[in-house]
Structures are given as C-alpha cells and as structure tokens.
Amino acid sequence: MLLLRFVLVLLLIGSGVCFAAYAVTRNTRYLRWGWMVLKVALAAALGFFGILFLERIL
Structure with a gap:
C-alpha cells in the first residue's frame, strides 16, 4: 500500500510539473502529457480506494 501511495504522489507531482x-x-506537448499523467493518476487513485474498500468489506 505504501508503494502505491508513493507512485500516486509521484504521478500527481509529475502532472503538476507538466502543467507548470x-x-x-x-508548448502544447506539456499540456497533453499533463492530462495523460493526470488520467493515469486518477485511475491509480480509483484502484487504491477500491482496494481499501474491498479490505473493509472482507
């Protein structure tokens, strides 16, 4: 879980750097990369919270 949190934080920081x-x-290349990294970060966050939710149920 700690590794997943670390990866998620790195993805969010990377997205922020691209937007900056x-x-x-x-340069629109950075904007496209920022959105792509943000989408991956959101997918990872949904996966992380899904795992937490399943742990609570089981």
Missing part, C-alpha cells in the same frame, strides 16, 4: 512547464513555455 506548459504555463511557462506555452
């Missing part, structure tokens, strides 16, 4: 790079350079 877009704000500085106005």
